[in-house]
Amino acid sequence: MKKIYTILGLTSALFIFGCSKDIGNYDYAPGEVITINGIEDSYTKIAAVDKITLDPEVSSTEKDADFECFWGVYDSRVLGTLVIDTIAKTKAIDYLISQSPKDWTLVFGAKNKKTGVSKYVISTLKVGTQFTRGWYVLKDDGSQTDLDLFKSSVGIVPVDKVENVYSIINGKKLNGKASLFSFQYNYRTNPTGVYANYRALYLMSDKDVSVVDISSLKELNDFNHLFYEAPATKAPSIVTWGYLGGNYVVNDGQLHSLYANLATNTGHFGARRIKDGVNTPYKLSKYFMMGSGIQQNPIFFDEMSSSFVSCVANSTVLNLLTDGTGNKIPVNNNNKNLLFMGTKSGSPYTGYAILQDKSNPSIKILSSLTPVSPKLTITASDTMKVTDKIYNASNYTLNLDDENMIYFTVGNEVWSRNLSNKFEQRQFIAPAGEEITFIRHRKYAGTASGEAPFKYNYIMIGTKIGANYKVRMFTKTSGNLSPDPAVTLDGKGSVGDVIYISPVNSTYLNNY
Amino acid sequence: MKKVKYFLGALALLALASCKEDAPFLFNDVATLQFGPPLSAIYQSGANAAGANRSYTFFYKSPDTRQDTVFFDIYAIGGPSLKDRSFKLKQVQVDGVNNAIPGTHYIAFDNPDVSKNFVIKAGQVHSLVPVILLRDISLKTADAVLKFNIIENENFKLGETDYLWRRLDFTDRINKPAAWSATYQTTYYGTYSTVKHKFMMDSTGELWDQAFMSVLQDPVAPDPARLTYYMTVIKTALINYNNAHPGNALRDELGNLVVFP
Numbered sequence: 135m136k137k138i139y140t141i142l143g144l145t146s147a148l149f150i151f152g153c154s155k156d157i158g159n160y161d162y163a164p165g166e167v168i169t170i171n172g173i174e175d176s177y178t179k180i181a182a183v184d185k186i187t188l189d190p191e192v193s194s195t196e197k198d199a200d201f202e203c204f205w206g207v208y209d210s211r212v213l214g215t216l217v218i219d220t221i222a223k224t225k226a227i228d229y230l231i232s233q234s235p236k237d238w239t240l241v242f243g244a245k246n247k248k249t250g251v252s253k254y255v256i257s258t259l260k261v262g263t264q265f266t267r268g269w270y271v272l273k274d275d276g277s278q279t280d281l282d283l284f285k286s287s288v289g290i291v292p293v294d295k296v297e298n299v300y301s302i303i304n305g306k307k308l309n310g311k312a313s314l315f316s317f318q319y320n321y322r323t324n325p326t327g328v329y330a331n332y333r334a335l336y337l338m339s340d341k342d343v344s345v346v347d348i349s350s351l352k353e354l355n356d357f358n359h360l361f362y363e364a365p366a367t368k369a370p371s372i373v374t375w376g377y378l379g380g381n382y383v384v385n386d387g388q389l390h391s392l393y394a395n396l397a398t399n400t401g402h403f404g405a406r407r408i409k410d411g412v413n414t415p416y417k418l419s420k421y422f423m424m425g426s427g428i429q430q431n432p433i434f435f436d437e438m439s440s441s442f443v444s445c446v447a448n449s450t451v452l453n454l455l456t457d458g459t460g461n462k463i464p465v466n467n468n469n470k471n472l473l474f475m476g477t478k479s480g481s482p483y484t485g486y487a488i489l490q491d492k493s494n495p496s497i498k499i500l501s502s503l504t505p506v507s508p509k510l511t512i513t514a515s516d517t518m519k520v521t522d523k524i525y526n527a528s529n530y531t532l533n534l535d536d537e538n539m540i541y542f543t544v545g546n547e548v549w550s551r552n553l554s555n556k557f558e559q560r561q562f563i564a565p566a567g568e569e570i571t572f573i574r575h576r577k578y579a580g581t582a583s584g585e586a587p588f589k590y591n592y593i594m595i596g597t598k599i600g601a602n603y604k605v606r607m608f609t610k611t612s613g614n615l616s617p618d619p620a621v622t623l624d625g626k627g628s629v630g631d632v633i634y635i636s637p638v639n640s641t642y643l644n645n646y
Numbered sequence: 647m648k649k650v651k652y653f654l655g656a657l658a659l660l661a662l663a664s665c666k667e668d669a670p671f672l673f674n675d676v677a678t679l680q681f682g683p684p685l686s687a688i689y690q691s692g693a694n695a696a697g698a699n700r701s702y703t704f705f706y707k708s709p710d711t712r713q714d715t716v717f718f719d720i721y722a723i724g725g726p727s728l729k730d731r732s733f734k735l736k737q738v739q740v741d742g743v744n745n746a747i748p749g750t751h752y753i754a755f756d757n758p759d760v761s762k763n764f765v766i767k768a769g770q771v772h773s774l775v776p777v778i779l780l781r782d783i784s785l786k787t788a789d790a791v792l793k794f795n796i797i798e799n800e801n802f803k804l805g806e807t808d809y810l811w812r813r814l815d816f817t818d819r820i821n822k823p824a825a826w827s828a829t830y831q832t833t834y835y836g837t838y839s840t841v842k843h844k845f846m847m848d849s850t851g852e853l854w855d856q857a858f859m860s861v862l863q864d865p866v867a868p869d870p871a872r873l874t875y876y877m878t879v880i881k882t883a884l885i886n887y888n889n890a891h892p893g894n895a896l897r898d899e900l901g902n903l904v905v906f907p
Contacts, residue, residue, distance in 0.1 A: 362875045393871040398864075404875035405882065413885040448870055450878040 168253035176583035189226035262637035273627035310341025312630025316373035319640035323401035371420035376431035380447030387417030426480030458511025537613035572596030596629035680805025731801035746792035785818035825859035839898030
């Protein structure tokens with residue numbers, strides 16, 4: 135009986151203690167706060183060349199904190215379990231970058247050993263190679279095209295040069311004369327048997343194309359492998375981009391496209407696009423415009439019909455355009471030759487064309503172009519006088535997004551023309567013995583972290599001196615070139631195009 | 647005192663009995679059978695009904711091919727069994743069509759060579775139903791329709807009514823692949839015709855059968871770039887054909903002009 139009472143008593147006790155008062159922990163005293171300073175949001179480094187050298191300041195609201203620290207690197211794009219490669223277990227780090235070229239995440243952790251409280255700081259570690267930063271010059275020797283690299287690891291002024299770097303890496307040159315570069319940050323192909331996206335640079339001559347991985351300069355695709363069915367004639371003139379993953383190649387005046395919006399594309403350009411329902415022949419000029427905004431697609435010019443045309447990504451035909459309000463020159467069948475067309479502004483999308491009348495070739499008109507699909511507004515703003523310098527010009531470039539100017543060459547001189555008031559001014563005289571082969575306006579804002587030393591805004595003038603080239607790059611004030619170039623590149627051959635590649639930048643608006 | 651003991655004993659029994667794992671609901675009271683989608687598509691909405699009507703053609707096969715097998719997915723509901731379980735199928739007649747004739751257009755379902763395969767294996771709940779089609783000469787001029795139902799036997803009751811049947815339209819002529827869907831018809835292919843289909847084959851060297859089109863139109867990883875390439879080739883070929891035959895543009899079997907969107 136006693137046992138029974140004991141069991142009942144214990145059971146009762148359990149019931150009683152089962153309901154206890156909530157006494158909680160309502161201590162609202164602030165917890166320990168660890169502060170880490172001295173780590174940037176982003177670092178850009180060259181693999182096997184650069185070090186990451188840091189010694190961040192670590193402090194705590196707790197007195198006498200004793201920290202243990204670590205540095206790690208991981209690939210944030212890998213799905214699943216996060217694998218952190220610990221590269222140091224100290225607060226200060228002096229680490230030679232050994233990661234492969236791509237974006238990594240750098241993490242620093244500090245833990246107060248006395249309290250167990252930790253703090254982590256992450257930043258982006260952009261790893262490039264010696265090829266992912268510098269000036270590239272596309273040049274030819276009259277029959278074959280190659281690439282020179284002017285490395286600029288500390289600032290926009292190059293410090294080192296690698297000549298013929300394309301043929302050194304790939305064991306061949308491109309046939310033909312150098313024409314244009316084009317950069318694509320997500321070209322998809324499978325050189326290793328597995329499809330992946332590459333930061334890719336297109337090298338184009340008048341007879342060939344090569345797409346290279348900018349990290350290694352190794353060729354990803356040549357002309358014959360760039361298409362589902364390679365065209366019989368190798369005569370590329372344009373590589374450019376449009377809205378919704380529209381990638382475009384003009385070869386032998388015919389438009390080929392790649393709808394790259396979906397990750398299933400194989401990096402192959404399609405068959406020649408049809409112009410209309412009866413397959414009317416066409417031949418696109420080498421001059422074009424490209425925009426950088428939403429629903430903005432390239433503008434081409436069909437030399438056979440004297441018509442401006444465009445395109446959209448996922449289509450089998452050219453997009454025929456219609457006249458904008460108050461067009462001074464018809465978009466279609468305007469009986470003009472195109473002497474030049476280029477982009478003035480990527481967004482809002484505007485450009486200029488120089489048109490020459492077919493019936494009366496003495497009439498040359500500088501017209502502004504404003505595409506708003508399917509319309510193209512052409513304003514015949516400027517019928518040139520025979521006495522105007524631009525009337526007899528041969529090379530042209532527009533001041534992209536900057537002053538309302540167009541630059542052109544007349545003999546061995548570079549001139550500018552104010553597009554608002556038609557004022558012309560000589561900007562440069564090439565020294566005796568030099569022939570001007572190329573002019574181009576390029577700029578890079580360098581707004582990303584660590585990119586400030588590499589920003590530039592230059593008018594480039596390329597000349598040929600015998601078998602050598604010289605590219606002078608001038609800063610400008612109100613559109614007028616500085617007396618002396620800020621950067622000069624020298625090498626062998628004749629220049630077709632010059633581009634500055636940064637491991638951070640992904641957008642390169644590129645036309646003549 | 648005795649009452650207290652009984653009370654404590656009952657309390658202990660209650661305590662022991664109160665904690666018991668829920669028995670899983672195994673649906674093993676009645677075994678039923680029904681058709682379903684391929685195993686790879688069982689989580690895709692609408693896949694079950696979408697597989698009810700299938701088509702097949704001998705057109706793409708070499709002349710030596712005299713018979714071919716089309717497989718249908720079938721599922722046992724109610725869990726696996728420790729022994730093999732046979733099931734039965736039966737052809738049903740469809741009004742207004744050329745119903746397939748056993749022995750002429752297909753091997754009859756009660757033929758032992760076929761019926762021996764109508765089995766859900768021990769430990770399995772899924773099987774493939776082989777339907778063996780025969781390349782009869784009549785298929786060159788007329789399509790055949792084979793509709794069949796599951797019928798109840800000693801192993802299986804009938805499953806859901808909507809999934810008890812399958813229909814197979816087959817021929818030895820070119821036919822419209824299921825991938826020539828309304829969506830793709832609007833965007834790429836236009837109205838189906840055998841003349842158009844043959845023209846697409848001749849222009850590209852591809853069969854444009856279900857297997858080929860399914861890859862281009864893969865719902866998970868479609869390849870519109872490649873499809874656009876082919877359509878450009880086909881459209882160009884059609885224009886060139888029409889230009890080469892002035893006043894006699896390509897028309898389909900119904901006399902309509904062959905056009906693409």
